[in-house]
Amino acid sequence: xxxxxxxxxxxxxxxxxxxxxxxxxxxxxxxxxxxxxxxxxxxxxxxxxxxxxxxxxxxxxxxxxxxxxxxxxxxxxxxxxxxxxxxxxxxxxxxxxxxxxxxxxxxxxxxxxxxxxxxxxxxxxxxxxxxxxxxxxxxxxxxxxxxxxxxxxxxxxxxxxxxxxxxxxxxxxxxxxxxxxxxxxxxxxxxxxxxxxxxxxxxxxxxxxxxxxxx
Amino acid sequence: xxxxxxxxxxxxxxxxxxxxxxxxxxxxxxxxxxxxxxxxxxxxxxxxxxxxxxxxxxxxxxxxxxxxxxxxxxxxxxxxxxxxxxxxxxxxxxxxxxxxxxxxxxxxxxxxxxxxxxxxxxxxxxxxxxxxxxxxxxxxxxxxxxxxxxxxxxxxxxxxxxxxxxxxxxxxxxxxxxxxxxxxxxxxxxxxxxxxxxxxxxxxxxxxxxxxxxx
DNA sequence: TGGTGTGAACAACTTCACAGCG
DNA sequence: CGCTGTGAAGTTGTTCACACCA
Numbered sequence: 001x002x003x004x005x006x007x008x009x010x011x012x013x014x015x016x017x018x019x020x021x022x023x024x025x026x027x028x029x030x031x032x033x034x035x036x037x038x039x040x041x042x043x044x045x046x047x048x049x050x051x052x053x054x055x056x057x058x059x060x061x062x063x064x065x066x067x068x069x070x071x072x073x074x075x076x077x078x079x080x081x082x083x084x085x086x087x088x089x090x091x092x093x094x095x096x097x098x099x100x101x102x103x104x105x106x107x108x109x110x111x112x113x114x115x116x117x118x119x120x121x122x123x124x125x126x127x128x129x130x131x132x133x134x135x136x137x138x139x140x141x142x143x144x145x146x147x148x149x150x151x152x153x154x155x156x157x158x159x160x161x162x163x164x165x166x167x168x169x170x171x172x173x174x175x176x177x178x179x180x181x182x183x184x185x186x187x188x189x190x191x192x193x194x195x196x197x198x199x200x201x202x203x204x205x206x207x208x209x210x211x212x213x214x215x
Numbered sequence: 216x217x218x219x220x221x222x223x224x225x226x227x228x229x230x231x232x233x234x235x236x237x238x239x240x241x242x243x244x245x246x247x248x249x250x251x252x253x254x255x256x257x258x259x260x261x262x263x264x265x266x267x268x269x270x271x272x273x274x275x276x277x278x279x280x281x282x283x284x285x286x287x288x289x290x291x292x293x294x295x296x297x298x299x300x301x302x303x304x305x306x307x308x309x310x311x312x313x314x315x316x317x318x319x320x321x322x323x324x325x326x327x328x329x330x331x332x333x334x335x336x337x338x339x340x341x342x343x344x345x346x347x348x349x350x351x352x353x354x355x356x357x358x359x360x361x362x363x364x365x366x367x368x369x370x371x372x373x374x375x376x377x378x379x380x381x382x383x384x385x386x387x388x389x390x391x392x393x394x395x396x397x398x399x400x401x402x403x404x405x406x407x408x409x410x411x412x413x414x415x416x417x418x419x420x421x422x423x424x425x426x427x428x429x430x
Numbered sequence: 431t432g433g434t435g436t437g438a439a440c441a442a443c444t445t446c447a448c449a450g451c452g
Numbered sequence: 453c454g455c456t457g458t459g460a461a462g463t464t465g466t467t468c469a470c471a472c473c474a
Contacts, residue, residue, distance in 0.1 A: 009464095011464075011465060012420065013465070013466095014465090015419070015420050015423050016416055016419075016420060018419070018423075019415070019416045019419035019420070020400070020416065022419075023398060023399075037432090037433060037434090038433075038434075039433080044400070045400055046400050048466070048467065049433090050435095050436095050466080050467055050468070050469090051465095051466065051467075053433090053434060053435060053436085054435085054436080054465095054466085054467090056434095056435090057434090057435060057436070061434080061435070062434095063433075063434050063435080064433085064434075064473090064474060065432080065433055065434045065435080065472070065473045065474050066431070066432045066433050066434075066473070066474050067432080067433070067434085067474070068432095068433065068434080069434090081423070082419050082422055082423045082426070083422040083423055083425060083426030083427075084419070084422060088418075088421075088422055088425075096316075096319075097312075097315055097316035097319040097320075098316040100312055100315075100316070101311075101312035101313040101315070101316040104311075104312040105312075107415075111415060111418075112422065113418055113422075152425060153418070153421055153425075176425055176428070177421040177424065177425055178421075179414065179417055179418060179421060181414075183238060184238075185235065185259070185260055185261050191428075193420075193421050193424040193425060193428075195417035195418075195420055195421055196417075197412060197414045197417055199394065199396075199412045200234070200322075200326060201231055201234045201235065202394055202410035202411075202412055203303075203326075203328055203368070203394060203410075204230070204231075204233070204234035204237075204297050204299070205227065205230050205231060205234070205408075205410055206303075206368055206392040206393075206394060206408050206410055207297055207298040207299060207303055207327065207328075208230050208233075208296070208297045208298055209392065209408040210298060210303075210367060210368075210391055210392055210408060211297070211298030212298075213391070213406075213408075224442095226442075226443065228442095228443070228444095229443095252454090252455060252456090253455075253456075254455085263444070263445060263446095264455095265444080265445055265446070265447090265457095265458095266443095266444065266445075268455090268456060268457060268458085269444085269445090269457080269458080271456095271457090272456090272457055272458070276456080276457070277456095278455075278456050278457080279451090279452060279455080279456075280450070280451045280452050280454080280455055280456045280457080281451075281452050281453070281454045281455050281456075282452070282454080282455065282456085283454095283455065283456085284456090
């Protein structure tokens with residue numbers, strides 16, 4: 001981390017790729033691979049080797065010329081860049097099918113994330129205790145619970161119709177980032193971090209590609 | 216649809232945005248809104264109005280100068296462009312938590328998609344009949360079932376370790392497109408359509424943004 | 431020797447600005 | 453008059469090609 005000026009103009013795509021690199025570096029580290037060159041990583045990730053080197057160069061000089069990168073060291077650096085030297089505390093909102101699926105995804109902690117609280121609005125669910133130990137809180141308790149448990153990331157897994165309302169409440173409760181699974185574009189104040197996971201859009205892309213292929 | 220040459224160079228981002236436009240047009244159509252201008256749609260979607268007009272212009276002239284676009288007509292055109300004038304038959308592979316969540320997502324049919332078959336490998340699940348009427352087939356029956364039921368899109372909702380194997384089998388069974396929820400970059404032959412839904416990457420983006428915001 | 435780090439060329443996408451038309 | 457459709461300008465991201473160094 002040398003020149004902070006650099007950080008302002010780093011492409012989002014670079015961060016996304018760093019995340020992908022880290023995944024393969026993790027696998028390699030586990031297999032006992034010590035050193036990797038950008039060409040090798042390129043094959044695994046489907047990213048141009050020059051792109052990989054440029055992505056890394058934004059943050060420092062991690063490689064050795066004529067050799068490559070030390071797997072463990074590079075993994076450590078990327079995780080540090082991404083901010084994964086700590087556990088991020090998340091709130092899950094919406095205990096439907098998707099919510100359950102997310103909770104069950106137990107690699108989270110290893111990767112640096114945990115669902116510290118769960119919210120729902122259904123009286124039949126509120127108050128129940130989940131296998132992992134969490135209690136389901138009512139939406140109305142959000143403000144106090146989020147402050148108390150020091151939650152930083154809100155995950156919206158509600159129907160689309162409720163998502164904006166939930167986002168508003170998360171924001172006024174002091175959340176700083178939102179991962180949105182509902183199929184709407186959230187309106188949020190400047191500076192708040194939002195990411196959107198939307199597989200219906202991806203399906204439409206596939207439908208388009210298949211349709212075009214037949215032309 | 217005038218000049219087919221145009222179609223070769225349409226940005227993926229354009230298709231993704233068309234999908235988003237269609238969502239808001241649907242909402243407007245339901246509310247009885249007859250006409251919309253690119254400025255209005257821009258506010259809803261968070262896309263520059265010139266961008267919207269340019270996206271549409273790839274495919275024809277759908278608007279009226281000085282007026283805007285007829286909501287229903289534009290929606291129809293976009294759905295035609297995306298290939299949603301038919302129901303796409305999909306195979307779900309992996310009946311874990313995520314698989315269940317996907318099956319429960321019942322807007323699919325209205326949007327132009329249906330899970331026509333479900334596969335798993337767990338003997339405790341294979342043969343069971345799901346609420347929607349589908350039987351869970353074993354992976355080994357994939358080749359025949361996919362041909363018989365004329366499946367075009369495969370949806371991978373298995374653990375990462377199995378995803379490549381499943382993809383290979385889907386491909387040799389004749390599938391033409393894959394929606395992959397497993398956190399690995401699939402290796403597939405040229406020309407096969409693949410989309411990847413990966414929320415851990417999105418989380419890493421949020422972690423990075425939060426970390427940077429504190430610098 | 432062989433692979434990194436990087437300026438310079440290139441390619442892709444977005445926004446501007448305004449002509450043109452209903 | 454107002455909003456579309458679009459060339460031209462601007463911006464951003466990617467790839468090349470090679471100097472440089474372990």
